[in-house]
Amino acid sequence: MTRHDISDRRVAVLATDGYEQSELDDPVKALKDAGATVEIVSLKSGTIKGWKSGNWSGEVKVDRTLNDVKADDYDALVLPGGTLNPDRLRVDENAVQFVRDFFRDGKPVAAICHGPQILIDADVLQGREVTSYIAIRNDLKNAGAKWVDAECVCDQGLVTARTPKDLPAFIDKTIEEIHEGFHAAQRTA
Numbered sequence: 729m730t731r732h733d734i735s736d737r738r739v740a741v742l743a744t745d746g747y748e749q750s751e752l753d754d755p756v757k758a759l760k761d762a763g764a765t766v767e768i769v770s771l772k773s774g775t776i777k778g779w780k781s782g783n784w785s786g787e788v789k790v791d792r793t794l795n796d797v798k799a800d801d802y803d804a805l806v807l808p809g810g811t812l813n814p815d816r817l818r819v820d821e822n823a824v825q826f827v828r829d830f831f832r833d834g835k836p837v838a839a840i841c842h843g844p845q846i847l848i849d850a851d852v853l854q855g856r857e858v859t860s861y862i863a864i865r866n867d868l869k870n871a872g873a874k875w876v877d878a879e880c881v882c883d884q885g886l887v888t889a890r891t892p893k894d895l896p897a898f899i900d901k902t903i904e905e906i907h908e909g910f911h912a913a914q915r916t917a
Contacts, residue, residue: 732907735763737803739906742794742823742846744771746812749778749785750892751840755806756788758899764906767791767802771820779810794822799829804906809841809861818846828852831886834910838887838902840894844868847886857881858888 739759743752752768759766768791770776775787799805805827807814817823828850830837839847841861847853847868854872859881868875880889880897885905889898 748810751808807843
């Protein structure tokens with residue numbers, strides 16, 4: 729487990745009700761432990777509810793709403809999964825544009841499980857190697873991604889993983905990419 733000091737980095741975690749609890753909680757804790765400033769960004773203010781083992785579970789405080797932020801405020805973006813969370817985010821044009829702007833700027837983006845679904849709507853997957861929860865494999869392929877069944881995949885600053893069991897590798901690679909920073913090859917027009 730490699731740890732990098734990312735105390736000079738600001739990370740947005742984009743989520744809403746129905747996020748997979750471990751896929752938000754574990755990366756947030758690890759990012760903070762590595763020194764990053766982490767903010768939960770959501771569609772609404774207040775708190776959002778997590779999901780665990782088929783039931784609502786826990787809440788986190790929203791730091792900022794999408795209306796109050798822009799990608800320029802952050803050095804990286806984390807997209808937790810859950811079946812409800814990404815589905816709600818991907819139909820919100822502000823959320824999609826927020827994600828798209830991280831790619832425009834070549835900033836690291838990390839998405840786990842169902843989290844990559846919003847990348848389809850952001851139209852940033854063409855030719856990229858990714859992984860995800862198997863149920864969205866064909867959706868990602870249809871959006872132009874090269875899907876592989878691997879614990880964790882990194883393609884020019886885009887980090888993806890399959891399920892909560894892959895969190896250790898996902899977290900390590902996410903912190904490494906945030907430490908590396910800007911990825912010129914990731915920039916999109």
